Structures are given as C-alpha cells and as structure tokens.
Amino acid sequence: MTGRQRRAVVIGGGIAGLATAALLSAEGWSTTLFEARDEIGGRAGSWRHGAFRFDTGPSWYLMPEVFDHFFRLLGTTADEELDLVPLDPAYRVYSDPATGLDPLDVRSGREAATALFESVEPGAGARLDAYLDSAAEAYDLAVTRFLYDTYETTSGLRDPALLRRMPRLAPLLTRSLARHVERRFTDPRLRKILEYPAVFLGGSPYGVPSLYHLMSHLDLGDRVLYPRGGFTEVIAAVARVAEASGVTIRTGAAVASITASDGAATGVELADGRRVAADLVVSGADLHRTETQLLAPQLQTYPESWWRSRTPSPGALLLMLGVEGSLPQLAHHTLLFTRDWRGNFDDIFGRRPRIPDPASLYVCRPSATDSTVAPPGHENLFVLVPVPADPSLGRGGVDGSGDPAVEAAADRVIAQIADWCGIPDLADRVVARRTVAPGDFADEFGAWRGNALGLAHTLRQSALFRPRNASRKVAGLAYAGASTLPGIGLPMCLISAELVVKRLRGDRSPGPLAEPARV
Template sequence: MSDSASSSRTAIVIGGGIAGLATSALLAEEGWSVRLLEARSDLGGRAGSWDQDGFRFDTGPSWYLMPEVFDHFFRLLGTSADAELDLVRLDPAYRVYSDPATGRQPLDVRTGRELATELFESVEPGAGARLADYLDSAEDAYDLAVSRFLYDTYETTAGLRDLAILRRIPTLAPLLTRSLASHVDRKFTDPRLRQILEYPAVFLGGSPYGVPSLYHLMSHLDLDDGVLYPRGGFVEVIKAIQRLAAARGVDIVTGAEVVEIVTGAPDRGSRARARATGVRTLDGTLHEADLVVSTADLHHTETSLLPTELQTYPQSWWDTKTPSPGALLLLLGVDGELPQLAHHTLLFADDWRTNFEDIFGDRPRIPDPASLYICRPSATDADVAPTGSENLFVLVPVPADPGSGHGGIDGDGDPRTEAAADRVIEQISQWCGIPDLKDRIVVRRTISPADFATDLHSWRGNSLGLAHTLGQSAMFRPRNTSRRVDALAYAGTSALPGIGLPMCLISAELVVKRLRGDRTPGPLPAPARV
C-alpha cells in the first residue's frame, strides 16, 4: 500500500463517522484528492446528534479521554485541540451510586493523584497507598501503549522485539494473562473501589472478567489525567474535523450508501487477488478511485461489500469473535433541575459478576438491575437544554442482540425495549433519590441494538466494535489493509488499534503510515505546537 507519490491520486472514504472524517482530512493533507461517502443524511456515525424541543443530545461518545491523542491529531493538521474546541475540565470527574439496599453512600470521584488516593483511603484504610502504586503501574502501561503499541501497524514484529519491550516482559506477562477483575480484586476490598477500577473495561467493549489487566492503564486517564468535556457536546469534535477536511478540499457527500467495493486486476507482482478501483453506491453511481478506505463497520465491509473470495475476514472468522456489548440508550429531556446527578454518573449493581454474565454469558439477557451510565451535559453546558431543564443521556450495556427490538420516540419503540427503558428510569429514580423523575420527562427517545444494526450496519447490533479481549487486541486485531485486495484500507472501531474516539483518530493515522511505508511503532512526527 506504500505510495509516497500521492499528488493527484484519488481516494474514496466510506463512512462519515470520526474515523472517516479523520482519514479524509489526513489523506487530503498528504495531497490526495478525497471524496467521502456517507450513507445517512448526517455525519458523525456513532458520535451523532439529535435535537428535539430545544434539547440537543449526543447519541454516542461522551467521555473525552486521552487528550494528547486528540491534540496530536490536530497538530498533524497544523492546529490544536485548544484552537478547535472549548474544553472544560469536570469536577467531580464522575459520581458513583450503589444499590440503596447495600447502605453504601455515593462517591464523588475527583481527578488528581492526591484527591483520588484520599478518596480511596477514606473508604478503605490502606487503599490510598495501594492506589498510588496501582496508578504508577497504570501510567507506565499507558505510556508504553502510546509509544509502542497503539500507533504500530504491525506490518513487522520489529516493534515487539524492541529492547524496551523485551526488558518489560516479566512485568507485562502477568498483565496479559490475568483478568482486570482479578488484578483489582487482589488489591482492594470495598466493592465501590473495585468497581471504579474495573468499569473502564466497558469502555473497551468488554467485561473486567474478560479483558487483560494490562488495561488497568485506563485508570490513569480518569484518576490521574482527568476528564474533559468539549462545550457544545461531542458533535463539536465531529464539526471540527469536518471543517478541517473541507478546508483541505475533501468532497463530503451524504445520502450516498456504498453497496459494493469495485475491484479489478491487481498490479503485477502483487500477492493480492484484486485491486480496489472504486465503489458503487445504491443509486448505481460508480465512483472510481486509486484508493478505497472503508471506515464502515468492518463486518459489513467484509461480508457485504466484497465477494467471498476477496474477504480477509469472512463470516467464519467473525463466528469465533467477541463483539462489544450492545447498548440500550435513553435520551431524556427532563423538566426542572437534577442536582442528584453529576455531569457523569455511574450506577453499579451489587452483583457485579452476574451483571456481566447477563451481557456476555451463554444465556444473555438485559440486566435488572443494571449497571449503567448517565451523562448530564446540562450540568456543564447551558446550550444543550432549555433554561430550567436537564438533558440526560443514559447508556445501559446489554447483550449484542438485535432481537430485542427497535427503540422509538415517546415510548413508541418495540415493547421489550420500552419496558427495559421504563425499568431503567425507575432504577435511576430510586437509586439517585429522584422520586418524580418519570413524571418530569418531557422528551424521550430510546435506541437499541436493533437500531445500531439497521442504522450503522453494526455487527450483531454491538455498540462499540470488537471487544478488547487478549485475542482481539494489538497484533491480534484486524489490520488496516486488506490482505486480498490491493489499495483497500480500513479504519474504525474494529480495526487497529481499537474502540473509542481517540483510537479512531489513531486508526486514521495508521492508514497514512501504511501509505508512507512508515513501520515505526510511534505516532507520526507533527509540526511544532501552534
């Protein structure tokens, strides 16, 4: 895929989510003539937006973590996160509620080593010092991930054979073979503290009982590094990258669903079976290009847009893989204020293991009561709700199963979905001390795994991508290029390096690294900070 002479070369990017927009902007910066094709009328993909009666809801990501990844991406385009976004630091970073039946009090988690260790020590004597050690290890693992793992295309094993990695094998081996839950449970006793350190597994699309403990690095992000919020919502991140892409001449076309990746004979000497020459959209239009990059759902790309003989990851491959959870989303406009909720609030079920078995086990079901997440952006941002009202985004991890039915507006979704939403509203009401919550809801929309499958072609209706199990992380994750089709690249949540907005930005950068022939494990050099 290496091609340093990109001047006058043409590229088609499939998908207008953050990965597609970021890839388009970076390719245009490299000198490519780029057309982005998005099937829906709006850009953003999972990071979408919805407006109703003066309320504006983000419909996807809501935690701004790994700020240096965002800033690095913007610096590749000659700007910075501070210049493109109005970032606000949250205090508290988030609030945690337990089932009232346990008698455990809610906790406000504040960012910073000193504050975090004080909180842990106040809950469990001795836990403060243990947390300090834990965060030292998390910071070291995070720095190693950014410098050695996340930006590696894994075209060669050179990065893995680096002395800096080999010297750390005695430390890394236990972190790769032990689950996050077992790692945490050996160090802390109080259920709330365990849950604070284990819940980030959900951000990785997995269970703390299934992801390797190397991912304890996530705690460095919220407890050491901090949680930010882009004022205006995460739609502002999408708008910023769209602006940068458009300024570089990217032709962004919405309402253009790609139904086929068109191929021809491969270049002489190629090991691939074909070469991508463009795409065909639902209206029959052929869009020719020298390079095709699909940032659509990888399962959909492979099994629906390519013939079987050209699939690097056929259905038989997916049959052995683990998706992230599905998500039941509730977008609620509420009359009156809700001081009981922080900007970010987490409700943790007492039967922690059973909660995850309900999602990932052999007999999946929607957990009840559920561990769930609430975002109240109106706590920070006056523009997302009418004056005197609140905007709530509720995410309930559920099995990746479109069979639960579709969501809807004002309770008109499928009965199973709406009944689950009713239970969630009642749970929030009871656990957070908001007895009249149901009666104060003036806007209600539900989104279910079936909607993810229909609207985003999401495999099995999952909400995030391939889960970050050991066998689906780093060099074991799908690469950013097809092995059977030349000039076909991939970016997004199921390809390297993984799940989340920062990972999607890195994924876009990996496409550029491939084109440059850059096999170094770290990020691309960026211009000096502006």
C-alpha cells in the same frame, strides 16, 4: 498515475472516516468521503427534540493528547478547535441502596483519588498510588509501542527496551482486570471504579486483560474533560479540518460495493448505480459489513466464518431524556453499580444473555456543564445500559414508540435511577424521550450483531491480534474504525486513521507520526 493527482474514496462519515479523509487530503490525495446517512458523525451523532440537543453516542473525552496530536498533524490544536472544560467531580458513583453504601464523588488527579480511596478503605490510598504508577507506565507503553503500530512487522515487539519490560508486562496479559483489582482492594465501590473502564473497551472486567488497568490513568491520574456544545462539536471540528484540507463530503450517498480488478481496488459503486473510480479505498464503515457485504467472497480477508469465533462489544440500550426541573443528585457523569457485579456481566456476555435488571448503567447530564443542550429550567440526560449484542432485543423510538420490550426496559431504568439517586418523581418530569436499542445499531450503522462499540478488547482481539488496517486480498483497500487497529473509542479511531497514512508512507515505527512545525 503519472500526471494526475491520486484519488481516494473514504466510506463512512464517522470520526474514523472523517479523520482518515483529512489526513489523506493533507498527504496530497484528492479525497471524497461518502456517508450513507444524511448527517455525518456515525455513532457520535446528534438528535434535536424541541429545544433539547442530545449527543447520541460517545460522551467521555479521554486521551486528550491523542486529539491534540491529530489536530496538530493538520496545523491546528484541540484548544483552537474546541472549548474544553474540566469536570469536577469527574464522576459520581451510586451503589444499590440495599448495600447501604454511600455515593462517592470521584475527582481526577492522583492526590484527590488517593485521598478518596484512603477515606473509604484504610491503606487503599497507598495501594492506589502504586496502581496508578503501574497504570501510567502501561499507558506510556501503549502509546509509544502498541497503539500506533501497524504490525506489518514484529520489529516493534522485538525492541530491546520493550523486551526488558516483559517480565512486568506478561502477567498483565495473562490475568483479568477483575483479578488484578480484587487482589489489591476490598471495598466493592473501589473495585468497581477500577473495573468499570472495561466497558469502555467493549468488554467485561472478567474478560479483558489487566494490561487495561491503564484506563485508570485517564480518569484518575489525568483529567476528564467535556467539549462545550457536546461531542457533535468534536465531529464538526474534524469535519472542518477535513474540508479545509480539501476533502469533499457527500451525505445521503450509500456505497453498495467496493470494486476491484486484478486484485486491486478500483473504486466504489454507490447505491444509485454510479461508479466512482479511485486509486485507494478506505472503509470507515463497520468492518463486518465492509468485508461480508461490500466485497465479493473471494476478496474477503475477514469472511463470515472468521466472525463466528469473535466477541463483539456489548449492545446498548440508550435513553435520551429531557427532564423538567433540576437534577442536582446527578453529576455530569454518574455511574450506578449493581450489587451482583459478576451477574450483571454474565447477563450481557454469558450463555443466557438478557437485559440486566437491575443494571449497572451510566448517566450523562451534560446540562450540568453546558447551557446549550437543554432549555432553561430543564435537564438533558443520556443514559447507557450495556446489554447483549443482539438485534432481536428490538428497536427504540421517540416518546415511547419503540418495541414494547425496549420501552419496558427503559421504564425500569428510569425507575432504578429515581430510586437509587433519590429522584422519586423523575418519570413524571420527563418531557422528551427517545430510546435506541441493538436493532437500531444493526439497521442504522450496519453494526455486527447490533453491538454498540466494535470488537471487544479481549486478549485475542487486541494489538497484533486485532484486524489490521489493510486488506490482505485487495491492494489499495484500507480500513479505519473501532473494529480495526488499534480499537474502540474516539481517540482510537483517530489513531486508526493515522495508521492508514503510516502504511501508505511505509512507516513501520511503533510511534505516532512526527508533527509538522508550526509557524
């Protein structure tokens, strides 16, 4: 490669691919990104219907320091790139009306959170204070020791400072989040507030380790923010810094295969037959699709047989609803929690999976904060119902055109929101509607088993047990995205991009890259 610039190809224009491309270009690589669809963003996409604009994926802006670190690596900041608005309340919680339990408004900040818990359950405020101390310590441990580690060696895990904390850490790895919470709190609403973040990790509170109680540091101890304009603005910002660093982005350009010779990646072949040479290939596409469809069998690090014993995140039934009139009953973020909490997760992850009914679900009303997402006098609702990861559940559509079973489930969800939140005429006020189901995730994103998020964060699929960011069979082939290290969610995808660069630099430290000094 003497005398010419190193060439990199990135597959996939989701946030992981865009971020990887941006960092590679800043490292001096001539970088081209290929996205199969006509627009970038991947699961963090956008849909317009008349004067409505909907985010079609992530809607919680958590771990703000990870976003800021990424932008600072590229000479800017999150505050310069995004208009971030703190939410108050952070979210609202409704319970099944049959329980007789009142809704709760959850406000961020330790003082507000402990006051809420104490008002619901005497003594719970002090217990939450201790719980958040532990969550903050676990979060600091994750950021400084686990999330930014490529695990090329175990030196980070053998650090004396970490080993001294093992007596406190080990129990958090061996008991479930649900058991950890339920030993400390009695009120079902408080338990569910602390357990529901398991869904953000693609799992069940009965299946993810209690180390992930660190998530409560984010929504209770820290702030919940919203990027004005929606999460499409986050994608636009990452794409903007990528192009500013020299990345070429090609949409409508599907990659059919990764080419290799003598055990090293040589580039990609596009669906139209064109071949693009590269010294480095990074796939931000679904890892299962990358391994089992883009690589020849003898080159697969994670072949089909590997996936048979792995656990996907849930699938999702998504509803995008344009609603006439106001909906003050809903906060920007609203959660509906079923009475049969464990049964709800058994429906999703158990031996006889089905769409839960009633379901524990999430409603985002961005129009509560952002006037750009709905026309005057209307509201924008995005509803997520965790369902089994199973493409046979069907596909959605616009204005009721999806598969009958999907649309019937969506009707039940609308009726549930109407009943639980006191909006009896909700269905009659819907003027725009789109549904998305596991079949859509499989078809549009190549998502393994139609899952919505990636590999679930079970113990055997976390940290050093998660798929690494580089192929063991093909030199010069790396991975980024939600099913590789470190995991699920937009911040994790940004870190996965950074891990690619750390490998290229030979940086085996457990922490983030040093940020360049700003002039």
